[in-house]
Amino acid sequence: xxxxxxxxxxVRAPLGKKGFVISVDVLISLMMVSFIIVASLFYLSQVxxxxxxxxxxxxxxxxxxMILDKSAVFETSLSQNxxxxxxASINASPENYCFEVSVFSQSDFTLPLLxxxxxxxxxxxxDLSSVEQTFVVHSGGSVLFYVARIEGWIKx
Amino acid sequence: MNQKKxxxxxxxxxxxxxxxxxxxxxxxxxxxxxxxxxxxxVIFFASTLVxxxxxxxxxxxxxxxxVLTVPRQTLPAYLTDDLAFDLxxxxxxxxxxxxxxxxxxxxxxxGDSVAKNFDIRKGLTDYNNFAKSYLLNRVAGIQxxxxxxxxxxxxxxxxxxxxxxxxxYDNNAAYFLALKDxxxxxxxxxxxxxNSNGSDDLNSMIWSSPGSGSTQLRVHYVDDTNTFDLAVxxxxxxxxTMTLHYMDANLQVVFGLAGGRTxxxxxxxxxxxxxxxxxxxxxxxxAVSLPVFFNATLRHTDGKLDSNTWLKLMN
Numbered sequence: 001x002x003x004x005x006x007x008x009x010x011v012r013a014p015l016g017k018k019g020f021v022i023s024v025d026v027l028i029s030l031m032m033v034s035f036i037i038v039a040s041l042f043y044l045s046q047v048x049x050x051x052x053x054x055x056x057x058x059x060x061x062x063x064x065x066m067i068l069d070k071s072a073v074f075e076t077s078l079s080q081n082x083x084x085x086x087x088a089s090i091n092a093s094p095e096n097y098c099f100e101v102s103v104f105s106q107s108d109f110t111l112p113l114l115x116x117x118x119x120x121x122x123x124x125x126x127d128l129s130s131v132e133q134t135f136v137v138h139s140g141g142s143v144l145f146y147v148a149r150i151e152g153w154i155k156x
Numbered sequence: 157m158n159q160k161k162x163x164x165x166x167x168x169x170x171x172x173x174x175x176x177x178x179x180x181x182x183x184x185x186x187x188x189x190x191x192x193x194x195x196x197x198v199i200f201f202a203s204t205l206v207x208x209x210x211x212x213x214x215x216x217x218x219x220x221x222x223v224l225t226v227p228r229q230t231l232p233a234y235l236t237d238d239l240a241f242d243l244x245x246x247x248x249x250x251x252x253x254x255x256x257x258x259x260x261x262x263x264x265x266x267g268d269s270v271a272k273n274f275d276i277r278k279g280l281t282d283y284n285n286f287a288k289s290y291l292l293n294r295v296a297g298i299q300x301x302x303x304x305x306x307x308x309x310x311x312x313x314x315x316x317x318x319x320x321x322x323x324x325y326d327n328n329a330a331y332f333l334a335l336k337d338x339x340x341x342x343x344x345x346x347x348x349x350x351n352s353n354g355s356d357d358l359n360s361m362i363w364s365s366p367g368s369g370s371t372q373l374r375v376h377y378v379d380d381t382n383t384f385d386l387a388v389x390x391x392x393x394x395x396x397t398m399t400l401h402y403m404d405a406n407l408q409v410v411f412g413l414a415g416g417r418t419x420x421x422x423x424x425x426x427x428x429x430x431x432x433x434x435x436x437x438x439x440x441x442x443a444v445s446l447p448v449f450f451n452a453t454l455r456h457t458d459g460k461l462d463s464n465t466w467l468k469l470m471n
Contacts, residue, residue: 029195036202043209047216051223058227062234070241106286133238134291136245136283143246143279145286 053154057129060097061152064090065133074103074135074148083116090118096155098123106145113146124153225461231295232456232463239287239301240467243450246279247311247323248272253470255445261341262441266321268330269432270407270425276325280307297458303467305451313469316446319439322415329424331415332437340392340419342372343411344436347400349379351429356403358382365396373411392419402427447471 068074068089077085083101090099098121102112117123129152137144244251250267284303292299305312309326318338322331334340349358357379369391375398377384390396392412400407405427414422419439425431449466456463 029198032199033202036206039206040209043206043213046213048220051220055223055226059230062230066237069238106290109290131234132291132294134242134287136242138245138248138274141274143274143282145242145283145290147290 054127054129057097057127057152057154058131060094061099061129061131061150064093064097064099064152065131065148065150068101068148068150069133069135074133074146075137077114078103078137078146081114083114086114087116087119090116093118098153098155100151102149104147104149106147109147112149121153121155123151124156128153228296228458228461231297231458232454232461232465235292235295235299235456236454236465236467238291239452239454240450240469242283242287243303243306243452243467244469246283247276248274249323251313251448251469253315253446253448255441260441262318262338262439262446264315264319264332264435264437264439266332266435266437267433268323268435269430270328270330270423271427271430272325273430276311277307277309280311297456297461300455300457301452302455303450303452312451313448314451314466315448318441318446327424328426329422332421332435333415333417334419334439335417337418339440340371340412340437341440342374342436342438343390343421344374344434345409345421346376346434347378347407347409348432349377349407349427349429350432351380356427356429358400358402360401361386362399362401363388363397364399365390366394367391369394369412371412375409407431445471 068086071089073085073089077083083103086101086103090101093099098118100117100121100123101115103114104112131150131152133148133150135146135148137146248269250265252263252265254263255261256263280303284301284307287301288299292301309324311323311325313321313323315321318334318336320331320333320335322333324330358377358381361377361384363386365388368389371390371392373386373388373390373396375384375386377386377400386398388396390411395413396411398409398411400409405425407423407425407427410422410424412418412420414420421435421437423431423433423435447468448470449468452467454463454465454467456465
């Protein structure tokens with residue numbers, strides 16, 4: 001129904017145009033925002049922290065090797081001919097790290113004298129960090145040398 | 157009159173229509189302009205998200221390259237620490253260094269023995285071969301391990317540039333030397349000589365000193381049958397000597413001017429048994445901490461990394 005001065009038509013017409021303009025604007029905006037979000041997510045997905053984890057793992061493995069050496073755990077294990085002291089020490093390490101320790105004499109690097117793996121850990125074939133720590137033992141007036149290989153990985 | 161009224165009404169109606177039309181057109185124009193500006197602003201700010209995420213990715217890639225070189229840089233420190241600790245174990249001594257402030261004092265406690273019950277030269281030579289053959293050729297990079305200065309009959313342990321501990325394993329003598337003449341405040345020495353088989357214990361002790369001084373000396377001696385204590389003040393710039401006589405040999409300890417340096421200690425033994433000692437020294441020092449390292453070096457080369465360091469025992 002038309003008003004006395006014809007304002008309804010005047011109002012409806014700009015409102016109709018305005019609604020049409022907004023619809024296109026929204027469409028374009030949604031496309032652009034979608035593109036921006038997708039592009040951002042793509043770039044962010046390229047960011048990895050693997051190298052940081054590998055460095056952390058190497059440092060933790062080296063620290064564990066030093067602790068075992070400097071607290072004479074290797075020496076104690078050899079004197080007892082048992083890997084129990086080593087196991088007790090690596091079991092006390094942080095929960096999310098796993099370690100496997102093998103002790104070799106200087107004359108045989110194929111068959112370890114002692115071997116143990118942290119309780120509750122299953123060895124993974126990838127993302128391993130491996131260090132070797134030498135240690136010295138005095139025995140009956142002679143000096144013996146050994147190598148301990150410590151492999152570490154993050155518990156899955 | 158009516159025509160005029162009608163004409164006026166039509167004109168007014170047209171004018172109102174025109175005004176209304178103009179009004180709303182202008183509003184629409186303003187509204188669409190605002191929307192355009194808003195859209196541009198949103199696009200501009202949202203684009204920064206893309207730019208920043210891209211920059212973050214690029215920066216992370218660069219850092220990752222940097223991070224991957226870190227293990228190479230930590231390897232020499234890890235190796236030298238391992239080798240130094242092995243040498244300490246091989247030479248079979250204990251060491252503790254602590255500092256106190258106001259005034260600065262350096263406390264050094266050294267537990268060692270003269271006439272050890274194993275062949276030091278053979279042990280060092282075997283270790284040198286072991287390190288080169290089994291350890292250093294199994295790690296990344298090229299290693300050059302030089303411990304020739306320890307194989308010449310005397311091992312040296314440096315305490316920064318202030319002190320040096322020389323262990324002459326060919327002559328069973330140990331020197332603790334103050335290289336910068338830091339004032340020696342106090343000496344505590346515990347000596348234990350065991351396994352005498354009952355016939356070669358201490359016969360006598362002779363103390364020789366030019367006079368008393370400001371340095372406090374405390375000695376506690378124990379063997380299988382004897383024990384004695386000595387507490388005197390000595391002059392650290394002059395030679396004071398304690399000689400322990402056994403059946404056919406003696407053990408001599410020199411305090412103050414010893415080994416050519418003042419404020420030093422020398423323990424020289426020619427007895428045929430191991431004499432264990434715990435030597436505590438307190439010096440005036442203006443250093444908060446001292447690096448302690450062996451007179452042996454490890455050179456590690458890996459790509460652009462070229463590291464040549466002493467075997468550091470402690471910081």
